[in-house]
Amino acid sequence: MLGLIKKDLLMIKGTIKFIGIFAIVYSMVAVMEGDLNGVAFIPALVCIMMMTTFSYDEFNKTDAYVTTFPCGKKNVVKAKYIATIILFIASTLLSIILSSAIGIINGDFDFQYALEIALGTAIGVSIFQCLFYPAIYKFGIEKSRIGIFVIVFAIVGVGALIAKSGININFLKNIEIFLDNYGIIIIPIITIILWSISYWISARIYMKKEF
Amino acid sequence: MNKAIEIKNLTKSYDEQFSLGEINLDIPSGQIIGLIGENGAGKTTLIKCLLNIIKKDTGSIKIFDKDTDKFETLIKENIGVVLDDMFLPEVLTVRDIDTIMKDSYKAWDSNLFYKYMKDFGIDKNKKINKLSKGMRKKLEIATSLAHHPKLLILDEPTSGLDPVVRNEVLDIFLKFLEDEEHTILLSTHITSDLEHIADKIVFIDKGKIILDETRDNLMDNYAILKCELEYFKKIDEKDIISYKKNKYDCEVLVNDAKKAKKKYKECIIDKITIEDLMVLMIKGEK
Structure with missing residues (x-):
């Protein structure tokens, strides 16, 4: 299984360089502008990079090939999830370090704020990946990509409608207060639960899949 | 003689259009078994069943005397595979393949892998998508051999290769078979x-x-008996495996060349090639 984790990481090593360049350029801009929100893009970009590994696998029919490895079908899925989680943790840590460093350089270091940005993005990216990995295993990356666009636009559309309709969204304030107090504990727990459920569904789909 | 593969009553159906079965086949150790048939005949389906890439409907498959359902991991440690158009993603380099494989197979031999790369003239820093078709095929074959498997399962390993490269590849297979425990399908x-x-x-x-x-x-006993259309009526039905009538003559596939030579002295008995055999068995009548 370790070989398969390495496979996914090696596939995106070229784009990891791109993330590095992005982080350096953004840091310089953020130091000048004093805006930290851009670091949230790092986990989001890494998430997109991981999606491309599915495309490469599909294009080269790699799933059929790796099924011949002595590791079992379940471990093929497990490897994909572990590679994703490794990148997810690394990119979240990177965004915390970067926003802290930018804050220190600018003289307005606020660790709580840096943590909020990182964890907020983390939960968003997690929900996205946990939702779509089973879909990709079921329908393939091409069909799922269309689904991703439809759902993202639907969410944005619903959000815009709610904002325009004047519905009272004060309850969001309560959620925000709750997360301010307990987010550091709750968000990792929710993330672990989401990943576990997503993996369980994906593994069941993959075990039944034929190539 | 030990059996490398033992297939009993194997069936697999995709839909009403195609089904495999019932397949019964024994493959002894130490041999090269050639699996032939036209496109869509079921060769790849059979190979995929052997490798558990697809699930069989019924029947049992044993490889190295072990049930493939129960001992899948153990069996796969000893199988090398080349599949038609299926490999690791082509954005990876040759060196990446070594990195991946040494953590995938217990017996992966990096030295052997790089020796093949050197012998084949493949640059280890090159990406797979930068290799020619022949080079890529050689890479796939080297990857299938570098963990010292006992059984090679090869689906169209020489397709698209020029005759020189094809001969090189066949020589590798023959060398692999020098160990009498080794088998190739x-x-x-x-x-x-x-x-x-x-x-x-x-x-x-x-x-x-x-x-x-x-x-x-x-090659010794099967033959093509060629005769005029009129003469065809005189041929004993029991001697005919299949036949093809042309405009002026008739080609008959027989499985006892010596007997046919004695019995039908007026006819020409030609040696058979596997291609002739395939064409006559598929396109011929019975």
Whole structure:
């Protein structure tokens, strides 16, 4: 299984360089502008990079090939999830370090704020990946990509409608207060639960899949 | 003789259009078995069943005397695979393949892998998508061999290769077979390759095995009897495996060349090639 984790990481090593360049350029801009929100893009970009590994696998029919490895079908899925989680943790840590460093350089270091940005993005990216990995295993990356666009636009559309309709969204304030107090504990727990459920569904789909 | 593969009553159906079965096949250790048949005959389906890439409907498969359902991981440690158009993502480099494989197979031998790369003239820093078709195929073959497998399962390993490279590849297979515990199951359209190296030919058509013969028996005893259309009526039905009527003459596939030579002295008895055999068995009448 370790070989398969390495496979996914090696596939995106070229784009990891791109993330590095992005982080350096953004840091310089953020130091000048004093805006930290851009670091949230790092986990989001890494998430997109991981999606491309599915495309490469599909294009080269790699799933059929790796099924011949002595590791079992379940471990093929497990490897994909572990590679994703490794990148997810690394990119979240990177965004915390970067926003802290930018804050220190600018003289307005606020660790709580840096943590909020990182964890907020983390939960968003997690929900996205946990939702779509089973879909990709079921329908393939091409069909799922269309689904991703439809759902993202639907969410944005619903959000815009709610904002325009004047519905009272004060309850969001309560959620925000709750997360301010307990987010550091709750968000990792929710993330672990989401990943576990997503993996369980994906593994069941993959075990039944034929190539 | 030990059996490398033992298939009993194997069936697999995709839909009403195609089904495999019932396949019964024994493959002894230390031999090259040539799997032939036209496109869509069921060769790849059979190979995928062997490797658990697809699930069989019924029947049992044993490899190295072990059930493939129960001992999948153990069995796969000892199998090398080349599949038609299926490999690791082409954005990876040759060096990446070594990195991945040494954590995938217990017996992966990096030295052997790089020795093949050197012998084949493949640059280890090159990406797979920068390799020519021939080079890529050689890489796939080297990858299948570098963990010292006992069994090679090869689906069209020489397709698209020029004759020089094809011969090099066939030499590698013959070298692999110098160890009498090693076995090769080779599915191919290039039947002339099998005439040189196969010990046994298994012919699959419409999901069923229609011929399972040693190459020697096939080449020595099977023949094409050529006669005029009028003369065809005189040929004993029992001697005919299949036949094809042309405009002026008739070609008859027989499985006892010596007997046919004595019995039908007015006819020409030609040696058979595996390609002739395939064409007559598929397109011929019975």
